[in-house]
Structure formats: C-alpha cells, structure tokens
Amino acid sequence: MMSTLNHDVATRWAGVRQRVDEACREAGRAPASVDILPVSKTFGPEMIRAALALGLRRFGENKVQEIGEKSLALADCDIDWVMIGHLQTNKAREVARQVAELQSLDRLELADVLHRRLQHEGRAIDVLVQVKTSSEPSKHGLPPEQLLSFLDALRGRDTLRVRGLMTLATQSDDPAQVRGCFRRLRELRDQAGAEGHDLPRLSMGMSGDFPLAIAEGATEVRIGSAIFGARPAVR
Numbered sequence: 491m492m493s494t495l496n497h498d499v500a501t502r503w504a505g506v507r508q509r510v511d512e513a514c515r516e517a518g519r520a521p522a523s524v525d526i527l528p529v530s531k532t533f534g535p536e537m538i539r540a541a542l543a544l545g546l547r548r549f550g551e552n553k554v555q556e557i558g559e560k561s562l563a564l565a566d567c568d569i570d571w572v573m574i575g576h577l578q579t580n581k582a583r584e585v586a587r588q589v590a591e592l593q594s595l596d597r598l599e600l601a602d603v604l605h606r607r608l609q610h611e612g613r614a615i616d617v618l619v620q621v622k623t624s625s626e627p628s629k630h631g632l633p634p635e636q637l638l639s640f641l642d643a644l645r646g647r648d649t650l651r652v653r654g655l656m657t658l659a660t661q662s663d664d665p666a667q668v669r670g671c672f673r674r675l676r677e678l679r680d681q682a683g684a685e686g687h688d689l690p691r692l693s694m695g696m697s698g699d700f701p702l703a704i705a706e707g708a709t710e711v712r713i714g715s716a717i718f719g720a721r722p723a724v725r
C-alpha cells in the first residue's frame with residue numbers, strides 16, 4: 491500500500507503533468523517540449539522522498555541553507571538541487587559545492603564570485619539568467635536592457651554554462667499583464683539569439699500561471715504548491 495502522502499503527491503503530480511500537456515496541445519506544442527521542475531521549498535524531506543518515488547530527481551529551492559539541510563536529510567538519494575531564489579554573494583561557496591544548477595543569476599558581481607568558487611571546486615554548473623520582466627520592486631532580476639552586455643561578459647566565465655533565461659511574472663489578476671512578462675522573456679531570448687547567444691531554455695510559469703507561460707514558449711515550468719500542496723503564505 492502507498493502511504494497517503496505518497497498517494498497525494500502522485501495524484502497531484504499526474505494532474506499537473508496532464509494540465510501541462512493540455513496547455514501544450516492548446517499552444518500547438520509537443521508535450522515533450524516542456525519540463526516540470528518540482529519546487530520543494532518549505533516542504534520536508536518526506537515530501538521529496540514521495541516525489542523521488544515517482545522518478546523525479548531535480549528539485550527547486552530558494553534558500554541555500556534549506557538545500558544544505560535537505561541534502562543531509564536525503565544524503566542517501568541522488569538529487570540535483572536547482573537554486574531558483576535570490577542569492578546573496580556570501581552564499582556562493584555553498585552554491586558552488588551543493589547546487590547542480592542556478593536559475594537566479596542576475597548580476598556580474600555574483601557571477602564573478604561564483605566563477606572563482608567553482609574553479610576552486612573544479613566544477614561547472616548550468617545557469618539561467620534571471621531577467622526582471624515586471625515592474626514590481628519586490629522582484630529580483632537583471633534589467634532587460636542589460637541582458638546583451640551581461641551575456642557578453644559571462645562568455646569568459648566558463649564554469650557558468652549559460653543555458654537560458656528565467657523570470658517571474660507580475661502578480662496580477664489580468665492574464666494579459668502576466669502573459670506580457672512571459673512574452674518579453676521570449677522576445678529577449680530571440681534578440682540574444684540574433685546576437686549569437688544560444689539560449690534554448692526558458693524557465694517561466696508557476697502553479698498559478700503556467701498555461702500562459704507555455705503559450706509564450708516556456709521550456710520549463712516551476713511548480714510547487716500544485717504538486718506538494720498548500721504552503722504557508724510567506725516566501
């Protein structure tokens with residue numbers, strides 16, 4: 491018998507995959523063109539074990555300390571931790587040691603420190619550049635007009651393998667505004683491509699807005715509560 495927790499996560503996971511596939515069909519895209527990154531922040535190791543039992547092994551987290559704690563609790567598991575939260579430069583050492591991928595690279599100072607730390611560890615990681623596509627002051631990310639020069643500057647830092655862009659849409663009840671953020675990221679990706687920067691991945695869309703992101707070309711949606719259940723309001 492499956493435990494209730496395992497059963498709940500399995501059911502919600504299947505439901506999300508179905509809704510993602512549906513959004514792909516509506517957008518005329520192949521379901522295989524969109525990955526789901528399960529976001530396990532605030533959820534305990536037992537939830538992650540339930541997801542591991544479904545064959546998932548990449549998990550999104552937004553705090554370096556939480557990745558450290560969960561790595562210890564799940565030391566017997568093969569997990570790729572994906573950092574999706576704002577990162578302070580003084581956490582670069584832990585990131586260089588523990589994180590498989592960083593989706594929130596948003597400034598040169600951070601890139602510099604990370605590059606040095608990664609060289610020291612003898613590692614390279616995949617990164618996405620987080621771009622600020624909304625006007626909300628609370629949102630982090632590189633200003634869009636700086637993207638091309640930022641990508642040029644990253645070329646010399648070969649421990650950071652730039653694979654694409656990430657964004658958080660504005661929080662709005664107006665789907666047109668939310669979708670506008672996702673469209674902006676896709677257009678920026680296309681502009682960068684014309685300048686010789688190959689950025690195949692677009693990480694955009696969360697539990698509440700992923701169909702709009704898929705309609706605008708997301709290759710990856712970051713889903714927390716729709717898989718793991720309700721979180722306390724803070725994040």
Ligand SMILES: *Cc1c(COP(=O)(O)O)cnc(C)c1O
Pocket residue numbers: 529531552574575658695696697698712713714715716725
């Ligand atoms: C929490 C979080 C998500 C997932 O949010 P849900 O609404 O739970 O799906 C996605 N991206 C980032 C950057 C997050 O911090």
